[in-house]
Amino acid sequence: MHRIKKSTKLDLAPPEAPRFFAATFRDPNQIAAISKWDMDFRQIEDGEMQADFKVRSGPLISVMKFGFSRRVHQIGASPKDHITFGIPTHSRLTDWNGTSIETPPFLSFGSGDEFDCISDSGFGGYTMTVETENAMKIGEKLGIAVSDTEFGAFLLPATPPDRSAALLNDIQTLLANPNSSEQGETHLIEEILRIALGGGADRKEPRINRKALALAAAIDRMTATPDENVPISEICGDISVSLRTLERAFNEKFGIGPKAYYTRLRLNRVRSLLAEQGKDLSISDAANRYGFWHIGQFSQDYKKCFGELPSATVD
Incomplete structure (x- = not known):
C-alpha cells in the first residue's frame, strides 16, 4: 500500500505562462493539428457535428475540455513520454477498449498506449496529460513510487463522489486561470496520482474476446x-x-x-x-x-x- 506524504512543492524551473486554445470544429480530427495524440475519430451518427475544444497547456500539465455532438468511434494512441488520464463528465461513453461503461469512470490512457472507444452524442469530458518525468518527481515527493511502466490503459469504474467532485473542481479552476500556477498544477497532478494509484483492486484492463x-x-x-x-x-x-x-x-x-x-x-x-x-x-x-x-x-x-x-x- 502506498504511503502518502504531505504535498511538497517541486524543485523545478520557474513556470512558463500557460498557453490557451479554444475552437469549435465540424470534424473532431482537426484538433490533431495542435495535439500530440495519434487520433482517428469517426463520426458514426448522421447529422451535423459540433466538436468543442478548450486547452490549457501549462509547464507541468496540459488540460483539455472537449465535447462531441454526435456519436463517434474514437481510435488512436496517447502521447508518448507522457501519461494521460481522462474523466468523462456525462454517461455518454458506452464502450472503452472492450469494456461496457454504465457510469462515468476514471480513465488511464497510459503512455503511447492505443485506445478504442465509442461515445454517444453529447459526450464530453476532460483529459490531463503530464510528462512521465514530472509525474515521477511529484510521486516521489508524495512518497509514491511511480515507474514509467506503472500506467498502462485501464479504467476505474467507480471513484468516491467527493474525490471526483474535488478533482473536477481543480480541473475547472485551472482551466479558468490565465496565469502561471505551479502550485495549482502540482496539486492537480497529486490528486490524479492518488486516484490512479489508490484504486488498484478496481482496475479493469482492456479485454479481448x-x-x-x-x-x-x-x-x-x-x-x-x-x-x-x-x-x-x-x-x-x-x-x-x-x-x-x-x-x-x-x-x-x-x-x-x-x-x-x-x-x-x-x-x-x-x-x-x-x-x-x-x-x-x-x-x-x-x-x-x-x-x-x-x-x-x-x-x-x-x-x-x-x-x-x-x-x-x-x-
Whole structure:
C-alpha cells in the first residue's frame, strides 16, 4: 500500500505562462493539428457535428475540455513520454477498449498506449496529460513510487463522489486561470496520482474476446482499403467470419451494420481530405479517391451523414 506524504512543492524551473486554445470544429480530427495524440475519430451518427475544444497547456500539465455532438468511434494512441488520464463528465461513453461503461469512470490512457472507444452524442469530458518525468518527481515527493511502466490503459469504474467532485473542481479552476500556477498544477497532478494509484483492486484492463477480435479484424481490413469499397462478403471471407456474426458484432458495438460503418469511414476520409485540400482538389476527385463514383448519390450520403453538402466543407 502506498504511503502518502504531505504535498511538497517541486524543485523545478520557474513556470512558463500557460498557453490557451479554444475552437469549435465540424470534424473532431482537426484538433490533431495542435495535439500530440495519434487520433482517428469517426463520426458514426448522421447529422451535423459540433466538436468543442478548450486547452490549457501549462509547464507541468496540459488540460483539455472537449465535447462531441454526435456519436463517434474514437481510435488512436496517447502521447508518448507522457501519461494521460481522462474523466468523462456525462454517461455518454458506452464502450472503452472492450469494456461496457454504465457510469462515468476514471480513465488511464497510459503512455503511447492505443485506445478504442465509442461515445454517444453529447459526450464530453476532460483529459490531463503530464510528462512521465514530472509525474515521477511529484510521486516521489508524495512518497509514491511511480515507474514509467506503472500506467498502462485501464479504467476505474467507480471513484468516491467527493474525490471526483474535488478533482473536477481543480480541473475547472485551472482551466479558468490565465496565469502561471505551479502550485495549482502540482496539486492537480497529486490528486490524479492518488486516484490512479489508490484504486488498484478496481482496475479493469482492456479485454479481448473472439467477437472483439473479429470486429477488429474487419475494421483493420476496412481501414486498409478505404478507397476500394470492398464488398462485406469479401471481408467476411478474408477474416473467416460469417456475415451474420459480423452484422451482430457491429450492431452491438456501433448501432449500425458493417456496410454502414464502412460507408461512414470512407465518408469521413473524404471529409478530412476536403477540409485539408478542398481548395486545390475537386469534390469529385476527392470522392473518387475513396471509392464513390456516383457523385449525386455521394452528395446525398454526405449530407445525410454530416448535415452539410461537400461544398460547405470546402467553404
